[in-house]
Amino acid sequence: MAVEPVLLAEEIRFVGPASIGSPVVLDGVRFAVGAGEVVDIGGPSGAGKTTLLRALARLLPDATGHLALRGVSADEIAAGEWRRRVTLLPQKAALRPGTVRENLLLPWTLKLRGEEMPPADGALAEALADVALGDIALERDGSRLSVGQAARLALARTVLTRPEVLLLDEPDAALDDDSAAQVAQMTARFAAEGGAVVRVRHQRIDGHATRRLRLSDGNLSEVSA
Amino acid sequence: MNELAGGVIAIGIPQLLLSTGFVVVVGIISLRLALGLEKDLAIATVRTYLQLIALGLVLRWVFGIDSWILVIAILLFMMGAAAQSIIKRAPDAPRGILGSSMITMLLTGFTVTFAVTGLVVQVEPWYEARYVIPIAGMVLGNSMNGIALSLERTFADLDARADEVLALVALGATPWEAAAPSVRVAIRAGLIPTINAMAAAGIVFIPGMMTGQVLAGADPLAASFYQIVIMLMVSAATAIGAVLAVMLSYRRRFSAEGVYLERGYRDE
Structure with a gap:
């Protein structure tokens, strides 16, 4: 019997704005990811990979189609709750002014997590070490981090929230090879612990993807190994 | 000195024209320096006259009606x-x-x-x-x-x-x-x-x-x-x-x- 996917997307359709000629960006995409999987999505620039991740996170106004999380339709899950469980990390790390600690704890300042206990400093330091930022102090000013460090801090923050599906948009685009390798290992560990990961990436194959897909002409296709 | 109107020194047509003269000078400066402001200045001046006189007339009427x-x-x-x-x-x-x-x-x-x-x-x-x-x-x-x-x-x-x-x-x-x-x-x-x-x-x-x-x-x-x-x-x-x-x-x-x-x- 087939394992039920954590996240299932069917007939996802999105037409770009009229100002650029209403191009069909997503043309009835079907996609599923299961627990423990790391799915890589590649494809030419402008093919709509970021758009697809946004649609999966319910962050794309006007996208149509059907989404389900562990068999429950998106219609029955509030948008905020959905994004707590299916979390997109956008390519541009957007940190708030404040310390590294304040940035890591930002999700626990939101109403959505009002009841949850925020992680303790030990867990924060561990999360930083997981993304090769072990030498960064929690008191450090977040605005003084490099682009690559900010990207990893944002990744650490998202992983700390323990989503069920992690959607990563170019997670290693701004990273050197060593940091990228460490981030990839952390991502693989997240999947091994039962999470589902979808990565949009351009970089060479890093050996951590369990499946690779290609988005072109508005549709996904399997890439053979 | 101009005549007093309700304790205020009244401003008449000559005084209005005199102050308009200053704006004309600014217009000439604008022309000389190629600031391109003459038209805007002229329109703004005419609007000031029309709008404020209209306001004066309307207020005078409104104050009278109660x-x-x-x-x-x-x-x-x-x-x-x-x-x-x-x-x-x-x-x-x-x-x-x-x-x-x-x-x-x-x-x-x-x-x-x-x-x-x-x-x-x-x-x-x-x-x-x-x-x-x-x-x-x-x-x-x-x-x-x-x-x-x-x-x-x-x-x-x-x-x-x-x-x-x-x-x-x-x-x-x-x-x-x-x-x-x-x-x-x-x-x-x-x-x-x-x-x-x-x-x-x-x-x-x-x-x-x-x-x-x-x-x-x-x-x-x-x-x-x-x-x-x-x-x-x-x-x-x-x-x-x-x-x-x-x-x-x-x-x-x-x-x-x-x-x-x-x-x-x-x-x-």
Whole structure:
């Protein structure tokens, strides 16, 4: 019997704005990811990979189609709750002014997590070490981090929230090879612990993807190994 | 010396022409320096003449009629014009904020104007046009600038923070949580000119209303009391108006599911 996917997307359709000629960006995409999987999505620039991740996170106004999380339709899950469980990390790390600690704890300042206990400093330091930022102090000013460090801090923050599906948009685009390798290992560990990961990436194959897909002409296709 | 009119030295046609002469000089300077301002200056001068003379005539007529319905109708007209002006001055704001801008001007305009005329100045009857209309004009005119500034800044700042707003919403933030930093910056920006004007009043410049009263023969101390009331009420009106206008409109930049509608995802 087939394992039920954590996240299932069917007939996802999105037409770009009229100002650029209403191009069909997503043309009835079907996609599923299961627990423990790391799915890589590649494809030419402008093919709509970021758009697809946004649609999966319910962050794309006007996208149509059907989404389900562990068999429950998106219609029955509030948008905020959905994004707590299916979390997109956008390519541009957007940190708030404040310390590294304040940035890591930002999700626990939101109403959505009002009841949850925020992680303790030990867990924060561990999360930083997981993304090769072990030498960064929690008191450090977040605005003084490099682009690559900010990207990893944002990744650490998202992983700390323990989503069920992690959607990563170019997670290693701004990273050197060593940091990228460490981030990839952390991502693989997240999947091994039962999470589902979808990565949009351009970089060479890093050996951590369990499946690779290609988005072109508005549709996904399997890439053979 | 010109003849006195109700204790004021009257200005006649020759004086009007003399002051117009100064504008003509500015026009000549503009031509010589190729500033390209002659046409704007000419139009603005003609408009000043027409609008203010029309205002004088209308006020003279209104003061003579003594009708509360007429006073309220004029206030409504002024508030509508202020709401329109706010929208024009906030080009980054979403379409369809005329309603919230109108509600803001109505609430702020009526509350603050009648607080001044009813509670502070204690005008009898409550609709006395000689007090209500000029005070409403000052409250609306001054608070409108701050409100427009706050609105414009809110939506410009949200666009500048679009990546951060997306990241916040992706983490589960509500539209308010994602927009709050922009809203705070914007309301502050809208209030700063009013606060600066309060701080500079009496030292750097003599405020318009006080100038008018002193020219009209009022006791300078009595005029200063009036001016204090007006400045405080204008700053209150600006603050209340800016908060109201921004709170009533920021949500329009988010979809029903709470996604920020960045450029390319919204009707423009």
